[in-house]
Amino acid sequence: GDSVTQMEGPVTLSEEAFLTINCTYTATGYPSLFWYVQYPGEGLQLLLKATKADDKGSNKGFEATYRKETTSFHLEKGSVQVSDSAVYFCAPGGSGNTPLVFGKGTRLSVIA
Amino acid sequence: ETGVTQSPTHLIKTRGQQVTLRCSSQSGHNTVSWYQQALGQGPQFIFQYYREEENGRGNFPPRFSGLQFPNYSSELNVNALELDDSALYLCASRVLAGVGDTQYFGPGTRLTVL
Numbered sequence: 001g002d003s004v005t006q007m008e009g010p011v012t013l014s015e016e017a018f019l020t021i022n023c024t025y026t027a028t029g030y031p032s033l034f035w036y037v038q039y040p041g042e043g044l045q046l047l048l049k050a051t052k053a054d055d056k057g058s059n060k061g062f063e064a065t066y067r068k069e070t071t072s073f074h075l076e077k078g079s080v081q082v083s084d085s086a087v088y089f090c091a092p093g094g095s096g097n098t099p100l101v102f103g104k105g106t107r108l109s110v111i112a
Numbered sequence: 113e114t115g116v117t118q119s120p121t122h123l124i125k126t127r128g129q130q131v132t133l134r135c136s137s138q139s140g141h142n143t144v145s146w147y148q149q150a151l152g153q154g155p156q157f158i159f160q161y162y163r164e165e166e167n168g169r170g171n172f173p174p175r176f177s178g179l180q181f182p183n184y185s186s187e188l189n190v191n192a193l194e195l196d197d198s199a200l201y202l203c204a205s206r207v208l209a210g211v212g213d214t215q216y217f218g219p220g221t222r223l224t225v226l
Binding site for chain 2: 095098104
């Protein structure tokens with residue numbers, strides 16, 4: 001079945017640092033790719049998505065590009081803020097009857 | 113705000129009991145999925161309902177069951193609770209339309225089994 005591998009956290013960065021969270025996946029077919037964010041005590045919020053190769057999803061300064069050849073969807077942000085502290089989940093799937101497949105997530109802590 | 117609500121927020125049960133969790137989807141969303149998120153883990157897919165019928169199931173035993181109603185509400189029922197059922201239960205709704213459907217998650221119900 002489908003699976004996803006994310007870099008293990010926690011990741012601790014200073015404010016305004018550059019962020020990269022690596023994500024690789026295995027999937028049958030041609031999945032859509034999603035990044036969700038979970039703030040403490042809350043559910044998941046969609047951060048960005050991409051539905052085909054070379055698509056770039058972006059939102060709130062975060063970006064990720066669908067790389068079919070390397071089966072990757074790395075999340076980047078040029079300058080993180082304390083308010084970005086959360087757990088980030090990469091998830092392939094979610095189209096039709098295919099459920100979202102989540103890894104363990106990556107916890108990000110940004111310190112002032 | 114995703115427009116998806118869940119109740120109750122927290123729940124404490126004892127082993128062997130039964131529990132019903134509820135979800136209210138966005139109006140017009142014909143598909144609801146339920147996920148279980150253990151502490152420190154990512155969400156795991158339980159099952160999905162489309163137009164009131166189950167059309168997908170993850171690796172969960174039959175004591176996990178569900179219902180979806182025409183008014184965009186749904187339920188997750190768990191019988192014979194076990195300690196390992198302690199988790200955050202998330203529902204997610206969407207319009208099942210094709211590639212790239214976005215699933216909108218509720219805030220979750222935290223279930224503790226003692």
